[in-house]
Amino acid sequence: MRKELFDLIQWYRTKGYQADVQRLREEEFPGLLTTFTEFLEETNWANQELTYESLGF
DSSP states (O other): OHHHHHHHHHHHHHTOOOOOHHHIIIIISTTTOOOHHHHHHHTTTTOTTOOGGGGOO
16 A cells, blocks of 8 residues: 555656646536635635534535
């Protein structure tokens, strides 16, 4: 397990994950992919009264 984790970490450090997020938003998944800011707004993240249990899983 350690070798696989090390290899994964090295891959992220040297190559990293690359994605054309703008193209994905516009062409592949129009209207579905939100920005991080939009996610925070949509999930009411700043509301300190919400708890994990409030999510209703």
